[in-house]
Amino acid sequence: MANLKLGFFRSFVRSYLYRGGRKIKRLTPPIIITYRQPIQMSECVRARSVSGHPEGPYRAVDCEEALVRQDFEGVDTLDKLFRHAVAKFKQTPCLGTRSIISKENETQPDGKVFQKLVLGEYSWKSYEEVEHEVELLGSGLAALGQTPKSNIAIYCETRAEWIITAQACFRHNYPLVTLYATLGEEAVAFGLNQCKATHLITSKELLDTKLKVVLAEVPGLKHVIYAGTGSVSSGNYPQSLAIHSMQEVLDLGAKPENLQVEYAPPSPSDLAVVMYTSGSTGQPKGVMMLHSNLIAGMAGQCQRIPGLGPEDVYIGYLPLAHVLELTAEISCLTYGCRIGYSSPQTLTDQSTKIQKGSKGDCTVLKPTLIAAVPEIMDRIYKNVMGKVCEMSMVQRTLFRMAFKYKLQQLENGANTPICDTLVFKRVCALLGGSVRLMLSGGAPLSALTHRFINVCFCPIAIGYGLTETSGAGTISEFSDFSTGRVGAPLICSEIKLRDWPEGGYTSQDKPHPRGEIIIGGPNVAVGYYGTAGEAESGEFWVDEAGQRWFCTGDVGEVHPDGCLQIVDRKKDLVKLQAGEYVSLAKIEAAVKNSSLIDNVCVYADSNQNYVISFVVPNQKRLTELARKMSIEGEWEELCNNAVLEQEVLKAIKEIATTYKLQRFEVPLKARLSSQPWTPETGLVTDAFKLKRKELQRHYLHDIERMYGSK
Numbered sequence: 001m002a003n004l005k006l007g008f009f010r011s012f013v014r015s016y017l018y019r020g021g022r023k024i025k026r027l028t029p030p031i032i033i034t035y036r037q038p039i040q041m042s043e044c045v046r047a048r049s050v051s052g053h054p055e056g057p058y059r060a061v062d063c064e065e066a067l068v069r070q071d072f073e074g075v076d077t078l079d080k081l082f083r084h085a086v087a088k089f090k091q092t093p094c095l096g097t098r099s100i101i102s103k104e105n106e107t108q109p110d111g112k113v114f115q116k117l118v119l120g121e122y123s124w125k126s127y128e129e130v131e132h133e134v135e136l137l138g139s140g141l142a143a144l145g146q147t148p149k150s151n152i153a154i155y156c157e158t159r160a161e162w163i164i165t166a167q168a169c170f171r172h173n174y175p176l177v178t179l180y181a182t183l184g185e186e187a188v189a190f191g192l193n194q195c196k197a198t199h200l201i202t203s204k205e206l207l208d209t210k211l212k213v214v215l216a217e218v219p220g221l222k223h224v225i226y227a228g229t230g231s232v233s234s235g236n237y238p239q240s241l242a243i244h245s246m247q248e249v250l251d252l253g254a255k256p257e258n259l260q261v262e263y264a265p266p267s268p269s270d271l272a273v274v275m276y277t278s279g280s281t282g283q284p285k286g287v288m289m290l291h292s293n294l295i296a297g298m299a300g301q302c303q304r305i306p307g308l309g310p311e312d313v314y315i316g317y318l319p320l321a322h323v324l325e326l327t328a329e330i331s332c333l334t335y336g337c338r339i340g341y342s343s344p345q346t347l348t349d350q351s352t353k354i355q356k357g358s359k360g361d362c363t364v365l366k367p368t369l370i371a372a373v374p375e376i377m378d379r380i381y382k383n384v385m386g387k388v389c390e391m392s393m394v395q396r397t398l399f400r401m402a403f404k405y406k407l408q409q410l411e412n413g414a415n416t417p418i419c420d421t422l423v424f425k426r427v428c429a430l431l432g433g434s435v436r437l438m439l440s441g442g443a444p445l446s447a448l449t450h451r452f453i454n455v456c457f458c459p460i461a462i463g464y465g466l467t468e469t470s471g472a473g474t475i476s477e478f479s480d481f482s483t484g485r486v487g488a489p490l491i492c493s494e495i496k497l498r499d500w501p502e503g504g505y506t507s508q509d510k511p512h513p514r515g516e517i518i519i520g521g522p523n524v525a526v527g528y529y530g531t532a533g534e535a536e537s538g539e540f541w542v543d544e545a546g547q548r549w550f551c552t553g554d555v556g557e558v559h560p561d562g563c564l565q566i567v568d569r570k571k572d573l574v575k576l577q578a579g580e581y582v583s584l585a586k587i588e589a590a591v592k593n594s595s596l597i598d599n600v601c602v603y604a605d606s607n608q609n610y611v612i613s614f615v616v617p618n619q620k621r622l623t624e625l626a627r628k629m630s631i632e633g634e635w636e637e638l639c640n641n642a643v644l645e646q647e648v649l650k651a652i653k654e655i656a657t658t659y660k661l662q663r664f665e666v667p668l669k670a671r672l673s674s675q676p677w678t679p680e681t682g683l684v685t686d687a688f689k690l691k692r693k694e695l696q697r698h699y700l701h702d703i704e705r706m707y708g709s710k
Contacts, residue, residue, distance in 0.1 A: 015041060021702040046477070046488035046698050049564025055511035057494040057520065058562055062303075068491040069292065069522045071334070076268040077291040081298075086131045086453040089336040092310055094130045096122035096340040098364065104355060116355040122340050122365060127333075130164060138168035139261065140253030144244070146199050147171040148264060152273065154177040155188060155206060159341050161246055165201050166320075170291070173266040177286065177336040177538060178273040178321040180686045182679035187284050189217040191276045195219055195286060204228030205409055207243075215241060217407035223337050225249050249600045268292035274529050275323060275467050285380045286529030287467045297470030297523035298331045300490030302564035304461065304475040305369075305437070310336035313434070315367040317342035319686040324441045324463070328371045340365040341355055342378070348430055350383070360682035366432040373442040375599075375688035380676065381449045382595060384456065386428055399423060406455050410481055427456045437478060439463055440469075442687035444585070446565055447483035454481060460479050462486045464566065468539070469493065470523040474564050485565045493521035495564065496511065496549075497556060503573055503581065505555050514567060517556040569675040574604040580664045582611055587667070588690075590659035596621045596651045598676055601695050602667060605707060612706045613667035615648055615701050616676050622648075639672040648672060669706040671699060 015138070047058045070076050075084050099120040106116050125133070127129060127251060146152055152174045156162050169176040177195045179188055181203075190212070192200065200221055207226045215221065215237055226232065235244045253259060266272070276284040293397045302308060316339050332339055342361035345353035349360040366511060374622045377596040388399050402423040406416045420428075428435065433580040441463035453460045462488035465473035474495070476487030489495050497515030499506040507513040526548070527540050540552045555568035560697045587602045591613070599616040625647060626638050639646055647668050656666040677683040683694050696703065 008185065018326040026341075026396065026632065037140070040613045045561050048492070053500070053507070054516060054558075055507035056558070058494040058558060058564075059494045060487055060489050060491050061562070063491040065294075066496065068299050068303075068522050069296045071302055076295055077266050077270075078167075078272055078294060078330065079265055079291075081295065081330070082131075082167050082170070083133070085126045085334050085336065089125045089127045091128060091308065092336055093124035093338045094127045094333065095163065096338060097160050098122055098341075098346075098361065102355075113355060117353050118355045118358045119346065119364075124338070125160070127336075130167070131416050133164050134167040134171060134261070136253035137164060137246070137248045138174075138253065138263075139258045140249035140251075140261065141174065141199060141225075142169065142172060142248065142261060143252050143258040144225075144242075145170075146174055146504060149175065149270070151175050151177045151195045151197045152201070153177040153179060153192055153195060154201040154321075155181060155183075155192075155211070156201060156203045156227060156320075157181045157206070158318065158325065158343065159203070159227065160315055161201075161203075163316075163339070164321045165334075166326070167346055170272060171211075171267065172263050173270055175271040175274055177276070178318055179276050179284075180321045180679070181206060182319075182686055183276070184584075184682055185214050185285065186277075188214050190283055191286065192218045192221065195274055198222045200224045200616070201246075203225050204230055204232065207232060212236065240273075244591075267289055269294070273326075274386070275321065275326075277467055287525050288527055288529050289470050289525045291527045292328065293470045293523050293525055294330075296492040297465070297472035297490075298327050298334070300329060300472045300492030301463075301475065302331050304477065304487075305331070305439075306337045306478060308332070308337065308369075310338075312337040313337050313365060313367045314367050314369045314371075315359070315362060316340065316349075317344055317347055318371060320371070322442075322686055323467045324373075324687070325467070327471045328439070329341050330371070337369070340367065350430075350532065362430070363379070364432075365670070366370045366434040368434050368436045369438075370431065371434055371441065373437045373687045374440055374445040375439060375443070375447060375684075377438075377449050377453060379598075380430070380593065381452045382598070382618065384430070384452075385595065403455055407451065412453060424456050431457065437461070439475070443689055444589055446589060446593055450483045451481075466519075466550070466552060468525050469519045469521075470525060472520050472521075472523040476563065477504075480563070482563075484561065485563045487564065488562045489564070490523075491573050492523045493519055495556070497558065498551070499642075500555065500570065503555065503568065503570065505568070509557075512557045512559055514555065514557045515571065517554045517564070517566075518549055519552060520547050522548075524548040524550050553557065569672040573578075575606055576604060576611075576664060577607055577609040578664070579682075580662070582665050584611075584692075586659060587611065587656075587665050590661055591652055591655055591667075593659070594655045595650045596625070596648060603696065603699075603703060608707055610664065610668045611666075612669045612671075612703070613652065614671050614673060614695060614702070615652075616673045617648060618652055622672075638676040639674040642675065645670055645672055671702040671706065 049056045050059050050064055070613045075081050101118045101120050103542050104116045106114050106170045152169055154165055166176055179191050179198055203633045204226045223242050225244045225246055270290050270291055271288055272294055274286040276286045314331055314337050320326050329339055345351050346361050348362050351360050406419050409416050435458050438458055438460040445462055459478040463475045463480050465471040472486045472490050472492055474489050496518040497507050497513055498518055500516045505514040507515050535560050540550050553570045554566055557565045559565050568583050569585055571580055575581050582604050584602045589598050591600045594617055597615055598618045601614045602611055604611045633639055652667055679686045683691055684696045
């Protein structure tokens with residue numbers, strides 16, 4: 001059988017090397033995969049305007065008569081949803097965590113110290129075991145004075161205790177206030193004070209570090225409960241605070257006098273989650289989501305995930321304080337999937353915290369479902385292509401041909417089992433080798449990365465939603481291999497296009513209607529915490545039929561099949577001195593396709609006639625370039641080298657030509673950053689969206705310098 005496969009592949013290679021008696025040109029590094037023709041979009045209509053007008057509203061063809069509000073009849077709260085799953089899946093493995101076998105500190109050449117881990121196998125709690133802990137934790141919190149409809153805050157990394165806490169809060173009708181674990185101290189104090197929570201759930205790691213400063217600024221807090229092992233000295237914290245381990249609260253809840261106390265379950269109209277955004281434009285806002293909002297949103301999301309069930313394994317590593325991860329995990333639990341917990345630092349064998357020679361979480365867990373933000377997918381793409389560039393000429397050529405062949409077969413709806421086995425199997429092994437579906441959300445995904453994931457890993461769907469819409473809006477079908485689009489409206493929501501003449505977008509545009517995207521439906525949240533009402537926030541409103549709407553600030557274009565494409569964002573549009581409008585996000589999306597660039601922020605000043613950029617270069621590529629040019633120095637020195645700065649600008653101009661940017665859209669100057677932008681730096685959100693105001697403050701001196709002279 002092996003010889004048969006090899007013989008077939010040899011003939012396949014020869015058919016590509018010789019066409020019409022001529023050899024194809026040699027491929028020289030760096031390898032660039034190009035596409036001569038775009039993948040054809042399906043002729044199947046997925047959504048249409050129910051008004052008959054180009055501005056909409058557009059609904060999925062499955063729900064033209066009425067939007068869907070819940071997945072299962074009578075299951076209209078998050079508590080009922082989890083009880084429904086427990087009754088069905090009982091002893092099925094539910095939540096899994098890896099134990100830490102050993103820790104070791106590793107000193108880098110630049111003097112920085114990184115902790116490296118060796119992790120064990122996953123240990124699992126069944127649905128019934130998780131249910132038992134949910135009941136005990138809810139009763140324990142009640143014994144500590146937590147009352148129904150009173151906010152309780154969680155400031156914790158993604159882990160099993162997070163979702164157990166959430167389910168306990170849903171059951172006892174404690175509105176859960178979520179805060180990103182990477183929020184700055186000022187933002188955390190702001191959120192805790194605004195929501196007036198008296199109880200806080202956190203981890204021992206965060207309690208020992210960030211919270212030490214914050215807790216003194218939050219006088220309303222009475223109890224702090226931490227997940228993790230080890231004791232905590234209460235003397236290090238304000239005397240008014242009682243510090244408890246989560247195990248202590250579980251033990252308290254197990255006492256008969258506490259466990260037997262009756263409580264009123266939540267109703268669909270009760271507040272379930274107050275989710276503080278990552279604060280990309282200033283102080284975070286607390287989005288108020290009812291049980292009915294999240295139930296509707298997840299009903300729409302699950303309808304687009306084919307075959308979701310107990311055979312699936314989901315890897316949880318994105319922040320659970322982000323609506324994408326929270327709804328993804330609850331949806332998985334609803335259908336009996338296993339959830340194994342991870343982190344961005346332990347995800348793969350090559351991750352920063354994994355000891356060399358030991359296994360990352362994907363290798364051990366072998367997930368079938370992965371959710372990711374584009375920044376992570378871009379890293380996967382660049383890492384794999386970096387390895388391809390290091391291959392021999394023959395290997396690179398084979399990879400490129402196999403890639404183009406499989407891309408062509410995907411367009412025709414055909415499988416490529418031999419290519420998958422001989423070429424892409426090793427690539428798939430990076431994520432465990434069993435991934436069948438991936439979901440991308442949080443930001444636009446480049447066409448290059450999109451097609452790369454489709455070919456090398458598995459089908460990928462692109463989702464579009466906001467915290468304000470309970471994470472629901474649109475999701476593309478996994479069978480739709482077109483790029484640049486985010487799919488049709490979900491069965492729980494509908495979309496309108498509102499004219500924005502100043503930006504040049506109207507519903508009468510040709511060939512497709514365009515405008516500001518407005519999302520309506522039962523998934524739309526009730527508003528922002530602490531505002532006087534909808535009129536004050538201005539982004540939420542209710543129409544004459546009683547339906548709630550949210551104005552997203554994004555600009556979209558609806559294609560003939562009813563699928564949406566995000567083409568701009570109002571806040572990212574800047575008018576230059578000469579009157580031209582530049583879309584910062586559009587330029588950044590193009591520039592990030594350069595192999596020399598890991599991340600970029602484009603900046604424009606309305607008093608100037610050109611744009612500038614801040615760039616996080618790819619360390620490996622820039623170091624290789626410096627070596628070729630005989631430029632020596634440490635990494636920070638290379639990033640401050642004027643010659644290398646010009647080389648990066650040259651790469652930007654080349655990619656700008658490829659993506660047909662206008663002359664005024666091409667950055668004329670660049671500042672290279674030796675430090676990557678991570679949520680910990682405060683320059684990007686947990687979903688890796690740029691915090692433009694923070695970046696502007698961080699690079700203020702460079703902005704003044706770059707605009708000082710042309």
